[in-house]
Amino acid sequence: MEENKHINSALNELSPLLEGISKTMPQTVPLGYFDSFADKMLILAKNSSISVEAELDSIAPLLNTIAKRPVQSLPEGYFKDFQIAQKQETAIVRMPRLRKWMSYAAAAMIAGILITAGFIFNNNNSKSFDYAYYSKIDVPAALNQVTDDELQNYLNTTALLSGTEQLTIPEEVENIDQGNFQQISDDELNEYLKEIGDSKINQKGS
Amino acid sequence: MLSKDQELVLQFKTAANKDAAYTILVKKYQEKLYWHIRRMVVEHEDANDVLQNTFIKVWKGLENFRDDSQLYTWLYRIATNESLSFLDQRKRKSAIQFDEIARDFGNKIKADSHFDANQLEWKLQLAIQQLPEKQRLVFNLRYFDEMPYEEMSKVLDTSAGALKASYHHAAKKIEEFIINS
Structure with missing residues (x-):
């Protein structure tokens, strides 16, 4: 009772409007609903928890007289050896992916192919010019076997390849003045000839 | 000194007095629980169904009811859960x-x-x-x-x-x- 007074005074502080409203429900209940409810409820409750045997007894009593044990047979020792099969985990199938060693192997293979190809190419080049063979050739004898026409053809071809004589630049020689020439002493001439001679020797030597 | 509710529970657990104790209990709480349910489900037919389910649960569970909680709290708890279950079912059906x-x-x-x-x-x-x-x-x-x-x-x-x-x-x-x- 004290609790109810406290609740109502608290509600008055919270909302005087709500405190003033009647708590009687405006909705109605069918006439006499609560009068017989408890008796009806007892019947309902009893029926809800009626035993399986009692229920069957009221419906088909014959079925209550039949034994309920199973008539089908089981493999011998079935329950003794019964084990719940462990659920096998689904194997995880990895998507094929390029492994590192495969990349390295591919690179090594390409490098190997390149090295081998280069090696073969160099070997073939060195074999194409056999110096030992050419050093043994008797050139004068071989030249004797060459015909004049072949020589002429060769000279024509080389002349064409090396250019004509007009293309060569003639060495410029200073015009020597006769008067000046007589003024040159013999010693100077000898010295000049000596220098020319030395320079030609040097050119040949180099 | 036993309260009236405790006496009712004891009588219910005695086979000879079970029906009588249950009827007294229903009569005592039917209106309070009905209106508690009706305020939630609104319509009388729905409230009637939920109230019946509540008291069937009481019949089945009162045998194992422990004295350490109040009977009326336990009854309200069952009625509330039944009301909420009913509303959930209706929500699921109508979405x-x-x-x-x-x-x-x-x-x-x-x-x-x-x-x-x-x-x-x-x-x-x-x-x-x-x-x-x-x-x-x-x-x-x-x-x-x-x-x-x-x-x-x-x-x-x-x-x-x-x-x-x-x-x-x-x-x-x-x-x-x-x-x-």
Whole structure:
């Protein structure tokens, strides 16, 4: 009772409007609903928890007289050896992916192919010019076997390849003045000839 | 000294007095539980179904009822759970949103043959239907059933502080609704 007074005074502080409203429900209940409810409820409750045997007894009593044990047979020792099969985990199938060693192997293979190809190419080049063979050739004898026409053809071809004589630049020689020439002493001439001679020797030597 | 409820429980556990004790118990709590359920499910037919299910659960469970909790708290707990289960089933079947549920309940209240839009009691009923389900339960238990927060926390499995806050929010919302309607 004290609790109810406290609740109502608290509600008055919270909302005087709500405190003033009647708590009687405006909705109605069918006439006499609560009068017989408890008796009806007892019947309902009893029926809800009626035993399986009692229920069957009221419906088909014959079925209550039949034994309920199973008539089908089981493999011998079935329950003794019964084990719940462990659920096998689904194997995880990895998507094929390029492994590192495969990349390295591919690179090594390409490098190997390149090295081998280069090696073969160099070997073939060195074999194409056999110096030992050419050093043994008797050139004068071989030249004797060459015909004049072949020589002429060769000279024509080389002349064409090396250019004509007009293309060569003639060495410029200073015009020597006769008067000046007589003024040159013999010693100077000898010295000049000596220098020319030395320079030609040097050119040949180099 | 045993309370009347404890005596009823003891009698129920005695086979000879079981039916009589159950009938007394139903008669004692039928109206309180009915209105508690009806405020939640609105219509009489639905309230009748939920009330019957509640008392069937009481019949099956009272044998194992322990004296360490109050009988009326236990009864309210069963009635509340049954009401919420009923509302959940209806929501799943109709798959409607909260706003539509509130409108649906409002329409059901207005459909009552005694409905009077000018009467404060009816306005209050309409306002209560605008609240979320849990808040509605809290408001009903406190306002109509005048249940202490400690008991309510046993019925709703919520702390007394949270229930007090919920009740205050609900009361303010209802007041606002009534003033503006």
